[in-house]
Amino acid sequence: MVCVVCVPIVWTAIGRQRVRCIAVSRRHAASAVGEFTRASVSERLGCSNRTRSPGGRSLLRCRRVREHAGEQDEVLRMKLIRGLDIVHPLPGVMRALGMASVLLCVSALYALEIVSDAGDRNASRSGMYVGGIGAGGFEIRPDGGFYRCRMFNDWRPERDVDIYMIHRSTPDGTERVLRLRDVVMSHRVIRGVDRIRYTADFPSVSWSSPELPVRVEFRSFFIPGNVKDSALPAVQVRIRNDGDGEVTLVVPMPGPTRSVRRPGRIVSRSASGAVGIHAPGAFTLDAGDEFFIMGYPFVSCTWRGRVDEEAILAWYSPGMRDFDGRRIGCYYERFFRSCDDVLDYVTAHRERLAARAEEFRRGIRDAVLPESLKDAYGAQLASFVKQSWLSRRGDFGVWEGGLSSMGMQTLDIGGYGSWLYVNIFPELERSAIRLSARFQQADGWMPHTFPGTFERPEQPYWRLDLNLWFALMAARDAILWQDNAFLKRIYPTVKRAMRWSMRLDTDGDGIPNLDGRASCYDLWDWKGNSTYFASLTLGAAALWGGLARSLGDERFARECAALRDTVRDSMLRKLWNGEYFILWEKGEERDEGCLLDALPGEWYAMLLGRATGLPEQYVRSHIDACVKYNRRRFDPALMRDWGTPGEQGWCYTGAGYPDGRSYHFYQYEPWTGLEYTLALNLHLLGRTEQALKVVREVGERKLSCGMFFNHILCGGDYYQPMVIGALWERFAR
Structure with a gap:
């Protein structure tokens, strides 16, 4: 017997954004x-x-x-x-x-539900992205609008797209569009609704309005372990009309176009690519001059009367070029030659594709875990789809920031973000780590990032922490996948990288020395020995000592063991202040900052079931100090670089001080990726309550300003917060 308790639900608000929970069994x-x-x-x-x-x-x-x-x-x-x-x-x-x-x-x-109205701009600043990995798609926001369209490989600049749903009532013929903004045409205006109820439940997003009997859902075919199907240039569309009248889906085309109709399908082609709709249950499928906005032709699909129907929206834009002008194509071109091919494949396998995508969605929602964690995980999965490039030959990278900012496969930031997909898409991580290895310099120095091309890294090489991040990521991949062939292939690259890093130690304490900004914290001057570099070295040495021994390389295994012991002792002697590990020291100079993620090598080793030898009580004390000194109210007057107007709540800054000082924006701004990393550290230390509190506070803060789906740093949609994948997998075990 299953007992269900029915509980009255009353709406409350976080600002203007309202979130509902349902009681069950x-x-x-x-x-x-x-x-x-x-x-x-x-x-x-x-x-x-x-x-x-x-x-x-x-x-x-x-x-x-x-x-x-x-x-x-x-x-x-x-x-x-x-x-x-x-x-x-x-x-x-x-x-x-x-x-x-x-x-x-x-x-x-x-599911995360947001109610927005025409007077609430905050709620519509970001939304769930639907589409395929490296295949393009679009972002659907709580105003019912479609943004950041990449169906036609529009990465620079990204454009909004006027996809919209029109409801035409009977018998008076009144038209309303299911979004907050009006649709303005040369010959008429279709009025938008005043309120929208929006539900984000990765990989699906749906929205409706109390003013119309219509509910619309778009869903990606996101299937872990299956890159081909997860990279489809197609989405599933569900239209439900509980009233009379007609519902029309309108999709713009970069014209001029040529359309081809067949039963239950229409495909419109232009010089930029093709868009097709497969909807056997539709009343009409049309294209041409009926729907024109700003000179663009449209394809449309209309359902009549009370319906609950599904359709497939697909696109095909071959010949994608990188930012150097090279033709790299999209991964889906390996399997399909036209938009019709995509529609044929999806319709033939619709039940399997839909069932697998639903299985993943239910796996998240059925998990008996806090909703704040589920929502954060889903939002970052959507960002992963949005920010990925996947070429025809299988080259893969995630952009570090939005609007094509920085580059792809950024090693230091990827050390965090790649935890999202390392287990669910190992094929993609394998491609990315091979890309970095391919451009290692002869002396062992690793590349930082790839600026819109897979054919060259950023120049010049100048960051000093990249080799250690590469070593950590390669060790993780080898251990998680239990892939001895991968380990043997990557080992020479890692060995060169680590020995290059060892040469940065100029004072014999095992810690690479840094004077300046040549690290992940690339606008912040440090000196001498830092806890951050020490921990990276400690983690890499601890992990690769065992892996080298498994390959029979006893000499390098002993080097790693000796390095691990030396660095551990140096950390305790030089960088421990009795409460936490300080930011850096050089002779008589010391910076007593408490860096939020000062111990990346430690949490890497803990996640992989290895030990660095750093006493646990020191790690616990440092994490306690992070909570004590780095947690503060979001200050919009101070935190302007990565904050958003309207943002409020609690945050955990990049570094804290006992005296509360704020002197550098890398130090006093919150990095959500580092906040999620703090939550991961807390959970690894058995402090689950505190870990979930951090995740919840980040979510509340981002909801308050409408940026739950887009964490601002380096242009937005930052790669680093995808580290939430590591925390999710720890909880979901």
């Missing part, structure tokens, strides 16, 4: 704990005293007892149930049903 009661607003919960749940959340809402911190397969243990977790107001007298109900029979607000039906 006992079958998930094996774990998960919640924080519930305005609820008096029975003592049997072990609730603590009422506290206040950062946003001012009253919360209860609850302890729940798990009963599963005869095993009982107490699990304490934190979860924000945003927007849930329980106004029912629940304690008696809980006692009657029994402790293990009730679970509130942990539901596979939950």
Whole structure:
């Protein structure tokens, strides 16, 4: 028997963005704990005293007892149930049903939901991206608009695209468009709606309005382990009309065009590429002058009456060129020669593709994990699809920043972001790590990034931490994949890289010396020995000592072991101040900053089940200091470089000081990738409650300014926050 508790749901708001949670059943009661607003919960749940959340809402911190397969243990977790107001007298109900029979607000039906209106610009600053990996697509935002279209390989500049849904009522013929903005044509204006309810549930996004009987859903074919199907230039569209009248999907084309119709399908071709709609259940499929905006022709598809239909929207734009003008093509060109080919493949395999994509989506939503973590993971998966290049021959890279900022396969930032896909798409990570290895200099120096081409790295080589990041990533890949062939191929490159890095130690303490900005923190001057470089070295030496021994290279294994011991002792002697590891030291000079991610080598080793030899109590104390000194209220007057107007809440800055000083924007700005890394460190140390609190606070802050799906740094959609994938996999085990 499954007991379902029905709980009244009342909307509350974080600014103007509203998020809902649904209550369900006992079958998930094996774990998960919640924080519930305005609820008096029975003592049997072990609730603590009422506290206040950062946003001012009253919360209860609850302890729940798990009963599963005869095993009982107490699990304490934190979860924000945003927007849930329980106004029912629940304690008696809980006692009657029994402790293990009730679970509130942990539901596979939950999804991030945002309600926006015409007066709320914040909510529509970012949205879920749908499309294929390296195949293009578009971003759908909470205003119902389509942005950052890359169907036709428009990376510089990216353009918005006027895809929209029109509802034409009967019998008066009134037209409304399912977005907040009006559609302005040369001969008429179609008025937008006043409010939209938007649901992001990767890999799908849907939206509706209380003013219309229409709900629309777009879904990517995102299938872990299957690059071909995840890189399809196509999305699934679902149209539901619960009323009378007609619903029309309108898709613009960069004209002039030539359209071909066949039963249930229309494909329109232009010099830039082709767009096709396959919709057997549609009333009409059309193209031409009926829908013209700003001189662009459109293809359209109309459904009549009450319908719940699916369609496939596909595109085909061969011959993509890199920023040097070389033709690199898209990965899907290996399998398809036209838009019709794509539509034929998707329709022939529709059930399998849809089932696999749904299986992944349900895997996220069914997980008995905090919704803030699910939402953060889904948002970064969408950013991964948006920011990826995948050429016809299989070259792969993720852009470091938005609007084609910086470059692809940036080693230091990839050391964080690649955790998102290293397990679900090992083929892509293998391609990316090979790309970096291919451009190693003869002396061992590794490249930083690839500026819009796979044929040359950024010049000149000047950053000093890249070799260590490469060593960490290559060790991770070899250990996770248990791929001895990969290990043997990559080993000579890693060995050269590490020996190059060892030569940077000028004072014999094992730590590479840095005077200047030649690191990931490339606008911030450091001196001498830094904890960051020490930890990178310590982690790389600890990991590659064992791997070298497994390959029979005892000499290098001993070198790594000696380096590990030397660096560990130097860290404790030179960089430990009694509470945490300081930023850097050089002779009598010291910077007492507490860097948020000072110990990257440590969390790499911990994730891979290896030990660096750094005493755990020192690591714990440092992470405690990060929470103590780096957590602060977001300050819009100070945090202007990477902040967004309207952003508010708690953040964890790049580095903190006991005296609270703020002197460099790399130090006082929050990096969401480093915040997620802090959460990962906390979880690895068994501090799950604090880890989830960090994730929740980042999410609340980004929701407050409408940038939940686009973390600003280097142009936006930054690569580093994809490190949330490592935290997700730790929780989802």
